[in-house]
Every structure is written in structure tokens, then in C-alpha cells.
Amino acid sequence: MHPLTAIWIKNWNTLRNVRRILQQESIFKTVFILLFAAGIMGGFFMMFLNGFQFLASLGGAGFMITRRLFSLFFLGLGAMLVMSNIITSYSTLFRSRETLFLLTAPLDTRTFVTYKFIESTLLSSWAFFFLMIPFTTAYAWHEKLGLIFAVWTVLFSLPFVFLCGAIGSLISLAAVRWFPRSRFVWGAAAIILLSFAIRAILQIRPVMQEEATFILNRFLPGLQLATHPLMPNNWTAEGIMALTNGQWLRGGMLWLVLVTNTAMLFLLIQEFGRRVFYTAYQQVTGSPDIRRRASELLGWLDRLLAFLPHDIRGMIMKDIRSFLRDPLQWSQALIFFGLLGLYFSSFRSFHYNEMPPIWRNLIVFLNIFSVSSVICSLAARFVFPQLSLEGHSFWILGLAPTGMRRILLTKFFLASLAMVTISAALMGLATWMLQAGSALSLISIGLAVAISLSVSALSTGLGALFIDLKQPNPVAIISGFGGTLNLVLSLGMMLGAILPFGLIWHWRASEGLADSLLIKANLIAGLWVILLSSLMVSLPLWLGIRSLKNREY
Amino acid sequence: MISIQHLNKRFGSVQAVNDLSLEIPAGELFCFLGPNGAGKTTTIKMMTGLLRPDSGTIRIGGFDIQKQPVEAKRIMGYIPDMPFLYEKLTPVEFLKFVAGLYNVAHPDLSGHIESSLSQFGLQEARNALIGELSHGMRQRLLYIATFIHAPRVIFIDEPLIGLDPHSIRMIKNLLRAKVRDGMTILLTTHILALAEDIADRIGIISGGRLIALGKLGDLRTQSGDKGSLEDIFLNLTASPTPQTLNPEP
Numbered sequence: 146m147h148p149l150t151a152i153w154i155k156n157w158n159t160l161r162n163v164r165r166i167l168q169q170e171s172i173f174k175t176v177f178i179l180l181f182a183a184g185i186m187g188g189f190f191m192m193f194l195n196g197f198q199f200l201a202s203l204g205g206a207g208f209m210i211t212r213r214l215f216s217l218f219f220l221g222l223g224a225m226l227v228m229s230n231i232i233t234s235y236s237t238l239f240r241s242r243e244t245l246f247l248l249t250a251p252l253d254t255r256t257f258v259t260y261k262f263i264e265s266t267l268l269s270s271w272a273f274f275f276l277m278i279p280f281t282t283a284y285a286w287h288e289k290l291g292l293i294f295a296v297w298t299v300l301f302s303l304p305f306v307f308l309c310g311a312i313g314s315l316i317s318l319a320a321v322r323w324f325p326r327s328r329f330v331w332g333a334a335a336i337i338l339l340s341f342a343i344r345a346i347l348q349i350r351p352v353m354q355e356e357a358t359f360i361l362n363r364f365l366p367g368l369q370l371a372t373h374p375l376m377p378n379n380w381t382a383e384g385i386m387a388l389t390n391g392q393w394l395r396g397g398m399l400w401l402v403l404v405t406n407t408a409m410l411f412l413l414i415q416e417f418g419r420r421v422f423y424t425a426y427q428q429v430t431g432s433p434d435i436r437r438r439a440s441e442l443l444g445w446l447d448r449l450l451a452f453l454p455h456d457i458r459g460m461i462m463k464d465i466r467s468f469l470r471d472p473l474q475w476s477q478a479l480i481f482f483g484l485l486g487l488y489f490s491s492f493r494s495f496h497y498n499e500m501p502p503i504w505r506n507l508i509v510f511l512n513i514f515s516v517s518s519v520i521c522s523l524a525a526r527f528v529f530p531q532l533s534l535e536g537h538s539f540w541i542l543g544l545a546p547t548g549m550r551r552i553l554l555t556k557f558f559l560a561s562l563a564m565v566t567i568s569a570a571l572m573g574l575a576t577w578m579l580q581a582g583s584a585l586s587l588i589s590i591g592l593a594v595a596i597s598l599s600v601s602a603l604s605t606g607l608g609a610l611f612i613d614l615k616q617p618n619p620v621a622i623i624s625g626f627g628g629t630l631n632l633v634l635s636l637g638m639m640l641g642a643i644l645p646f647g648l649i650w651h652w653r654a655s656e657g658l659a660d661s662l663l664i665k666a667n668l669i670a671g672l673w674v675i676l677l678s679s680l681m682v683s684l685p686l687w688l689g690i691r692s693l694k695n696r697e698y
Numbered sequence: 699m700i701s702i703q704h705l706n707k708r709f710g711s712v713q714a715v716n717d718l719s720l721e722i723p724a725g726e727l728f729c730f731l732g733p734n735g736a737g738k739t740t741t742i743k744m745m746t747g748l749l750r751p752d753s754g755t756i757r758i759g760g761f762d763i764q765k766q767p768v769e770a771k772r773i774m775g776y777i778p779d780m781p782f783l784y785e786k787l788t789p790v791e792f793l794k795f796v797a798g799l800y801n802v803a804h805p806d807l808s809g810h811i812e813s814s815l816s817q818f819g820l821q822e823a824r825n826a827l828i829g830e831l832s833h834g835m836r837q838r839l840l841y842i843a844t845f846i847h848a849p850r851v852i853f854i855d856e857p858l859i860g861l862d863p864h865s866i867r868m869i870k871n872l873l874r875a876k877v878r879d880g881m882t883i884l885l886t887t888h889i890l891a892l893a894e895d896i897a898d899r900i901g902i903i904s905g906g907r908l909i910a911l912g913k914l915g916d917l918r919t920q921s922g923d924k925g926s927l928e929d930i931f932l933n934l935t936a937s938p939t940p941q942t943l944n945p946e947p
Contacts, residue, residue: 151798158791159784162827166786242782249746250799251771427750 148252152260174626181629186279193283201287211284213368215386218280219378220371222273223309228483229269230313231320232476237265238314238422239321239429248426258418262411266310273306281385290389297388301381301400304407308377311410318418322425377403442466456547460555464531474527474619481523488515489575503654509581510647513589516575517596517643520568521635528560528604529631530622533613549693557605557686564597588646588667595674596642599681600635606685607631610692638681645670699724699851699882700745705754707740707906714740716906718754722884722899724850727877729897730886733935737906738886739779742853745884746776758851772800775844779856781836785829789820789839792828793846800847814842818868833860841869845876852876854885858892870896890927900927904935 167175200207200214238244238261247257277298285294372379384399441447443465450458468474500508532553535542542552572593576586611627622628649666652658658666700722707715715737722728732738743749745756747763747770756763761770784792793811797804804810815821818838823831831839837860844852857873858866873883874896887893893900894914902910902917910917914927921930 146798146801148799148801151795154798155784155787155791155795158788158795159786162786162788162791166827243784245748245778246782247799248748249771249776250796251768251801252799253768423750430749 147256148250149256149260178626178629181633182275186275189276189279190283190286193280194287197283197287212386213372215284215382216371216376216379217368219305219381220376222277223305223378226269226273226306226309227313227316228480229272230265230310231317232480233265233269234262234314234317235321235476237261237268238317239426244426253419254422255415255419258422259415262311262314262414262418265314266307269310269313270306274302277302294385294389297385297396300388301384301403304400304403305377305381308403308407308410311407311414314414315410315417318414318421318425321429322421377406442469456545456551457555460542460552461559464556464559468527477526478523481519481526485519485571489578505579505581506585506650506654509576509579509585509589510643510650512575512579513572513592513643513647514639516568516571516593517639518636519571520564520593520597521600521632521639523567524560524564524600524604524635525623525628525632526619528556528564528601529608529628530619531556531560532605532608533611533616533622534619536614536617539614550690553605553609553686553690553693556608557602560601560605561598564601565594568593568597584667585650591671592642592646592674595678596639599638599642599678602682603635603638603685604631606687606689607634609689610685612693612696638677641677642674645673699726699759700728700884701755701757702741702745703755705741705744705756706752707737707744707749708752713906715744715751718903718906718908720901720908720911722882724882725877725880726898727873727883727885727896729893729900730884730903731888731890731893731900731931732886732903736903736935738903739855740906741903742776742855742884742886746774746853747771772847773849774851774853775847775849777840777844777852777854777857779859781840783828783836783840785827787828788825789815789828789831789842790824792839793843796843797846802847811842811846814846818842834862834865837861838865838868841872849881851882852884854883856887857885858887858889890931894927902931902934910934 197211200211203210238258244261247260281294281298284290370376380399380403384396384403387393387399388396443462446465447458447462450461453461532539543549569590572589573586576589581589607627607630611625611630613622613625613627616622623631646667649658649663649670653663700720702718702720705715705718706713718737718741730738730741740749744751745758745763747767750764758770759773761773763770784795787795790811793814794807797807797811812821812824815824818841820835820838820842823835828836828839854873857869861869870892873885877883877898897914899911899913900917901908910920910930912920917927917930918924921933923930923933
């Protein structure tokens with residue numbers, strides 16, 4: 146039996162056993178998660194469908210945008226896949242405990258790298274399909290395309306996913322092989338790479354183009370890159386369209402171009418992996434020079450926090466140091482902020498600040514929604530699993546002469562401090578860039594603070610309620626029932642806080658609400674947000690403390 | 699069966715293994731002793747191909763682990779101190795997976811697995827997931843998995859961690875039986891009584907250097923200490939610059 150066959154049989158058995166475990170768990174839990182996923186996909190579908198309908202209402206320009214939007218969409222998904230695969234490849238190739246096991250088996254490096262490449266691509270591609278399915282379904286619905294459109298989409302998507310995955314894995318292998326182990330260099334390299342990608346998307350200017358295309362490119366940054374004939378996303382988008390329209394020769398040619406390039410990258414990753422993996426692995430696993438490492442990371446911060454009680458200071462410093470020393474954690478945070486950078490840099494490109502007040506008002510609230518969504522995601526990803534990630538060392542906290550209440554509140558305060566700082570700064574920057582005015586800026590920042598406090602408490606409290614000390618993988622922790630419930634409630638709180646203000650200001654912009662009424666309405670909405678966030682802060686924390694106190698370890 | 703020549707490994711400014719040379723013939727149970735951080739695990743990791751030496755060569759059954767890694771790994775097995783097992787597989791699935799990885803051509807693999815599970819007292823756990831097994835059961839499963847391809851050389855890092863007295867006795871008897879059948883075993887341990895009990899030869903490593911090598915009697919003679927292995931070990935490794943007993947190559 147070829148070792149790869151043995152590995153696939155093992156994976157199949159694992160999947161079967163996981164399904165068996167899920168069947169034994171509560172049906173309510175499974176149904177809840179499935180409904181939530183379906184709800185999100187349905188929401189995306191409606192959003193995309195409304196977008197296509199809006200574009201259709203614009204006439205000729207809308208049609209031009211719609212065609213190009215397909216390429217732009219696949220460019221965005223492709224970039225996301227590459228980024229995601231850089232991280233996933235690093236963890237599956239170098240950090241997974243399975244790697245150690247397989248490296249002592251008689252497996253040649255080429256086979257090992259092939260398996261790990263396929264594994265990391267499959268692991269990082271779920272989000273691609275999660276977004277791609279509602280987008281293409283909405284397009285097919287809007288354009289009244291038959292089921293065959295789905296077949297062409299799948300036919301092109303699969304090689305596209307592996308092509309992007311291969312680029313990500315190649316970058317990951319090369320980065321580990323040739324970059325020094327210093328995390329500073331790693332971080333700096335990632336930021337520089339990201340900056341270049343953003344600049345490439347935003348600043349590519351065509352040499353010659355029609356006036357309409359020039360205007361489109363001005364309003365849709367990255368369009369020129371997305372529709373470049375050498376870009377794989379363009380082969381994918383154009384190929385799907387060509388086959389859907391019955392242009393068999395062109396569609397077939399584009400599919401072959403995509404498949405042959407993917408196959409070439411597949412061979413490249415096998416050969417490149419065979420040559421560099423072992424050396425790269427040595428660089429990752431070789432014990433660091435402990436004599437050069439400072440005995441205390443951020444010692445100055447420790448001294449700065451001397452005014453805090455010893456136990457609280459100790460817990461805060463332990464959490465900060467553990468976070469900074471875990472590349473998987475902070476590299477994902479880096480991606481969050483990279484995407485935010487892309488989002489903010491688009492403000493000027495889209496010329497929002499030159500738009501009429503009603504549009505600007507709408508965009509300000511969409512911005513509050515976007516930044517708050519990022520805060521909810523950050524809390525779900527980093528705050529919720531923090532207690533579970535204490536893992537086997539939780540007994541140290543449990544035995545310490547400090548109560549569970551104190552432990553949980555310390556975690557909450559640290560998370561809140563980080564969340565409030567990030568969200569208030571982001572919101573302030575965004576409203577300033579949009580020239581939103583002082584009243585709206587104040588409301589935006591106030592909402593950011595309220596939402597940050599609420600989701601921090603919610604994530605900390607539910608993290609304690611659904612604590613899983615046996616699970617070392619944060620992704621597995623957040624994708625369980627507790628993590629999903631936390632995300633649903635966080636998004637619900639966010640909507641509950643933003644919508645009243647959004648409606649009031651939309652009313653004012655469209656109907657001309659009088660100033661005196663506006664002030665009263667804002668005060669009522671503000672009171673509602675205070676009440677809501679007080680409840681969202683106190684209830685989950687109380688439940689979390691009670692659960693930790695009553696729990697047996 | 700195991701041949702190490704002038705092995706060196708450095709981590710930054712720390713010399714983890716320093717000019718180590720060692721020959722272990724077939725059918726010998728060799729015990730590697732040393733204080734924490736002496737270089738035992740680093741040496742084993744180099745022997746199994748997990749770490750690349752800075753210089754020196756390692757041959758397992760005649761195969762150079764750096765130049766012919768697949769051939770060398772085909773005839774060896776490794777049991778680390780903190781082993782990885784697939785938690786979402788049953789013992790039978792895991793053993794079949796390992797058999798597939800090593801391309802085991804057993805005429806009755808299923809029967810062989812069943813008898814091994816029975817021999818190691820894991821018959822009743824055959825349908826459980828590995829994640830549900832106790833530490834001792836996992837260790838026993840790992841021994842079955844390691845022996846499934848009938849390796850000629852076994853490396854074991856701390857073989858008795860977390861095992862109950864019954865399992866310890868079983869593992870000790872098993873290792874001795876395998877050595878009688880011609881298998882070569884290199885194990886590291888901090889339990890000096892275990893080394894005294896089952897080792898054919900003992901090597902003591904300190905500061906990355908092999909400072910003593912031989913049978914227990916030889917070590918007593920060389921050190922001039924007529925006491926237990928514990929006394930010899932403590933005397934040799936107590937000082938910051940440990941004394942060397944001119945170990946045989």
C-alpha cells in the first residue's frame with residue numbers, strides 16, 4: 146500500500162468517527178450550528194442579490210460593473226485563500242504534532258509535502274466556498290441561469306482553490322526556509338508583503354483604456370488587476386461566463402489554462418518541498434538560543450503595572466506574553482488588521498467624502514457596522530477561547546490563592562482594554578476620514594465602546610461557561626456550540642445597539658427630522674444602548690463566574 | 699547495527715552534542731543516561747532523522763539516516779516521551795494505518811492486530827477512540843504500533859513514564875524478549891534502576907559528551923566506585939566539567 150493511500154484511509158476513518166461523535170451529541174446543538182451557517186449563507190445571498198439588482202438598475206454602467214465584479218470577487222477570494230494558506234501551511238507542515246509522527250515513518254519528503262499541501266488547502270478553503278456559493282447563486286438567480294452554471298462554477302473553482310493554495314504553501318515554505326527565526330522579521334515581512342499587495346491592488350494604472358473603463362477603475366480599486374489576462378481569477382471568472390454563454394472553445398481553453406497552471410504549481414510545490422522542507426523544518430524545530438533571549442518579555446510593562454495587585458498583574462503579564470510568543474495567534478491578528486488596512490485605504494479611493502449627505506450618512510453607519518463586526522470577530526477568535534487555552538495549566542490558576550471571580554474579571558478587563566482601544570481608535574479614524582461631523586463621530590465612538598465592552602464580557606463569560614480544557618486548538622474551540630452561540634449573540638447585540646441610531650439618522654437625512662426631536666431620539670437610543678450593554682456585560686460574567694465556581698476540575 | 703561517528707549539534711551558542719561516537723551491535727539493549735539537558739533526546743532525534751547533525755554520520759542497519767532516510771526508517775521504530783496518537787481513530791484503525799505507512803505485508807494483518815491487542819490487554823478497548831484511552835493504554839498501543847512492522851532497531855525515549863507496575867513489568871519483559879530475538883534497542887531513561895535491570899551496556903552523556911560507556915561492571919571498574927549505578931552516575935555528572943572515563947569508541 147502506498148503511504149498516501151494509508152493516510153487517506155486514516156483521514157476517512159477520522160471523518161467517519163467525527164460524524165459518529167456528532168451523532169451522539171445533542172441534536173439541538175447540531176441543528177443550531179447548521180441553522181446559523183444556513184442563516185449566514187442566506188444573508189450573504191440576499192446581500193449579493195440586492196447588490197446585483199442595484200447594479201442592474203444603473204443600466205449600462207451597472208452591466209459593465211457586474212461582468213467585472215466577477216473577476217474582482219475571485220481576486221478577493223484568491224487573495225484570501227493565499228493568505229489563509231500561508232498560515233495553515235505553516236501550522237500543518239511545521240507545527241502539527243502529526244508532522245513529528247510522520248517524519249519518523251518511511252515517507253519520502255515529496256509524499257509528505259504533497260499530503261500536507263492538500264490538507265492545508267482543504268482546511269483553508271471552506272471560507273472560499275462559504276462566500277462563493279451565495280455569490281454565484283445570487284448571480285445565477287439574478288441572471289436566470291440554469292443549473293449548468295453551478296457545474297461550470299465548481300469545475301473552475303476546484304483548480305482555482307488548489308492554485309491559490311499552492312501559492313500560499315510556496316510562500317510559507319520559502320518564508321520559513323529563508324527568513325531568520327526572529328519573530329520581528331516574520332511580522333515585518335508579513336506587513337511589508339501585505340502593504341505591497343494593497344498598493345498593487347489600489348495603484349495599478351492602465352496604460353491605455355476607454356473612458357468608461359477608466360472611470361470604473363477609479364471607483365473600483367483593483368479592477369485593472371482583477372481583469373488582467375494573466376490573472377488566474379480572470380481565467381476563472383471569464384471561463385465560467387464563457388461556458389455559461391455556450392462559448393465552448395474559449396471556456397475550454399480557459400479551463401485548460403487554469404488546470405495546467407495548477408498542475409505546474411503542484412509539481413513545483415512537490416519539487417520545492419522536497420528540496421527545502423527538511424532544512425526549513427530544522428530551522429523551526431531547532432531549539433532557540435536561550436542565552437540570547439531576554440529572561441523577561443516586556444519587563445518594563447510589568448514594572449509599569451506595579452500599582453496593580455500582584456495576582457492580577459501576574460495574570461495580565463502571563464496572558465500578554467503567551468499571546469506574543471504564539472505566532473499562530475498574532476499572525477491571525479495581523480491578517481485582521483491587514484484587512485482593516487485594506488478597508489480604510491479604500492475610503493479615499495471610493496471618494497465617499499465627496500458624496501451627498503444622505504449617502505455619507507448611510508456609509509457612516511455601514512462603517513460602524515463593519516468595524517463592530519470586526520470587533521465581534523476579534524472577540525470570538527481571541528477572547529472566547531482564552532480560558533480554554535489555559536488547558537492543562539489551569540490547575541495553577543485554580544490552586545492559586547485568588548478566586549475564580551477575580552480570574553474571570555481580570556480576563557474581562559484585559560480583553561475590554563484591548564477591544565475598547567482598538568475599536569475607539571478605528572472608529573475615530575474612520576469617521577474622520579468620512580468627515581462624518583462631531584455628533585455622528587461621538588455616537589460612533591460611543592457605540593464602539595459599548596459594543597467592545599459587551600462582546601468582551603459575552604466572550605469571557607461564555608468562554609467560562611463552555612470551557613474545554615482538553616482542546617488545545619483555538620479554531621476547534623471557537624467552532625463548537627459555545628463559540629457559535631457567542632458569535633450569534635455578539636452580532637445580535639451589535640445590531641441591537643446600532644439599528645436605533647441608524648434609523649434615527651436615516652430619518653433625519655431623508656425626512657428632515659427637527660433638531661429638538663433628533664436630540665431626544667438620540668438620548669433615548671443612548672439610554673437603550675446603556676441598558677443593553679449593562680445587561681450584556683453583567684449577565685454573561687455572572688453566569689461565567691458561577692460556572693467556574695461550581696465546576697469540578 | 700547503530701553506528702555514530704563524530705556527531706555534533708549546536709543550538710546557537712549551546713553545544714548540545716559534542717563529538718559523539720558510538721557503535722551498538724545487533725541484539726543489544728543499550729541504555730543512554732544523562733542529566734536533564736545532557737543531549738540524550740537531541741541524539742535520539744538525530745538518529746531518527748528528526749534533527750540534522752551539524753557534522754558526523756549516523757548509520758542505522760548500514761543506511762545513512764541523512765542520505766537514505768526512507769530505507770533507514772523502514773527498519774526502525776521510535777517511541778517518544780510525549781507520543782502523538784490520532785485521537786479520533788480507534789486502536790484497530792490506527793494500527794492498520796501504521797501498517798499501511800510501513801507497507802506491512804502480513805498475510806493476516808487483522809488477525810495479527812487482534813492477537814497483539816489481546817497480548818497487550820487492549821482487546822476491550824479495540825472499538826474505543828484513542829482519545830478516550832488512559833495514558834497507560836495509549837503507551838501500550840504505541841508499543842504495538844511500533845512493533846507492527848517488525849523493526850530491527852528501536853529508539854525509546856523514557857519508556858516507562860506514567861505506566862503502572864503491571865505495564866512496567868510487561869514492557870521490561872517485552873524489551874528483553876525482543877532483544878533476544880535480535881532486535882537492537884536504544885533507550886534513554888532517568889530511572890537508573892531500569893538501566894541496571896535490563897541494559898546490556900550503558901552510556902552516560904553529560905554536556906553533550908559521552909563520558910562513560912560499558913557494562914555496569916566496566917563502569918564500576920573505570921570509576922573506581924563499587925557502589926550502585928546511581929553512585930557512579932552522580933559522581934560522574936556532579937561537577938560542572940564532568941570527568942570522562944575514556945569511553946570505548
